[in-house]
Amino acid sequence: MANEYKCSSCGGALEFDSKTQKLICPYCGAVHDAAAYDAAAGGAAAQQQAGGSSSWNMQSDNWNVGEDGLLTYVCENCGGEVVGDDTLASTSCPYCDSPIVRASQFSGSLRPDFIIPFKLDKKEAKAKLSRFVSGKKLVPKVFKDQKHIDEVKGVYVPFWVFDADVYGEVTYNATREQNNGGQIEVGHFDVFRSGNMSFRNIPIDASSKMEDDLMDSIEPFNTNEAVPFTPAYLAGYMADKYDVSPQEGFVRADERIKKSVEEAMRNTVKGFNTATPVASNISMMQGQAKYALYPVWILNTTWQGKHYRFAMNGQTGKFVGDLPYDKSAYKRQLFSFAGIVSAIVFGALFLLWLI
């Protein structure tokens, strides 16, 4: 089943508005509550949500499988053909821009536990990119002036969100130095610490299409603003269902948890000059994975044949992305600043000699 969110007043394609957190018709301005819209639709979308179908039936949601494995869908609004892969969950028609949501991708066990709706729009994402590059001295001027951005996409990225209660034991070899009658006494100690810690809402990227480091870099998301999932929030945005299993996600979460436990334990060892961990045992007492969709603006651009991808947290506005640097600007900055500092140092040395 594919939902096309149409305005009940004029039939125009509705889009989720990040400012008002409502579905808005860009044609007549009608406003609809997202959750209420899905509930009132009462049709296929709602049935899919309530139906508890745990498997994704490609035949039943009007998407056809092509010979090359790609899925095609005929837009109900204009008849245009929409193409996607098997993780596609929300997109828009490339001809009429009508939002298309595959509700079946989020039904039953595939249904996210919660969603953080977009708080910032495309305009803010573009402005953020401009501000992001403007202060960087080594970024090529042409790149800064380049107004063309290949693509700006608002994407709901699937995340596994882990909660974990952890028990840890760490033993350290520690030393303490004190001045003892004209000599330094170095005392050696065995230091043992054990304790409990609770981690909540650790997000792990569940889409193989997104680079893990890019998604890590836009953390954190504020889960206090999360709401129960309803497909209407996806209208006007891209979305994929997860293709990284919770077990795979847990491996990354576990690594991060262990490092944090070791660091937190080390912070409790005070009054020593050195403390080197020699043994540690960290065990998960209780763990839980939740499935969530987080809002991310993805901006793509190409410069000198190389592709650059930036990401902005669609909730907090945190903007990241590796920028190109101009080698000639690097040399210019290096030598001009070196010349200035050298002149100042030489002048200072001369003044010191005069005094």
Add this chain to the structure above:
Amino acid sequence: MKKMMKIYKLTLALLLLAVLTLTVCPMQLRAASDTEIYVVDNANLIADGEEAALNSRLAEISAKYDTNVIVYTDSSLYNVTPQECADAMLDSDAFKKRGGGILFMVNTEDNDWAFSTVGTGITAFTDAGQEYMIGKIKPKLSDKAYDKAFNIYADLADDFLKQAATGKPYDKGNLPKGPFQAVKDAIIAIVAGFLASLARVTKLKGETKTVKKATKATTYLVGGVTLAGAQEVYRNSEFRPVVRSTGGGGGSSTHVSSSGTVHGGSSGKF
């Protein structure tokens, strides 16, 4: 008969003094024979003409500041230390005419140098001052350019005595400044400038990279650590000496020579 006894006793006393002095520093008596001599070049390190000019120069400085500025060289110390030899030479009657002074000794047998100061020389030539002086003289000694070395010594002694006359002798933190070393300072400035600039552009380059894999989950730790156990068991101790800072005050350290006179001084190798 009485007169004969007197001559006999005097001869005996002189012989005894000569033997005692020779055991400390063999050539002392040779210098003591002429009070106008300020250069005793027993090792023959400089030509006669150079020696005469240097002697004249040291005599002039000594007279100007009512002190003794002496150069003494030898090719053997006969089992006494350079410092003991320099002290004994300065203690000899020949240099007691004026109130204090400085003696610079060079022994070519073991490439020794030594300063000995006495009286007002202790104040004028502090430990830091002597270190500064030998720093300027030593390269010439190493090159065996002895005349140049002794003339540098004369110039420095003149400058140090002039400074001491102002009541603020050269000492730690108040040493004479040499000529402005433009090339050396330019190299220092260029290296410092380049390093500072390199640190800056490295930081600027780092600003272009904002994508980083998360390795911790500390942001998501709720309520910190609830400690269940904490134990610290003492195993053993080891001791090591305290390394003391060498940056003490200035002034002159002193010692007492074999004749009972208080001296300042320093010695070393070139």
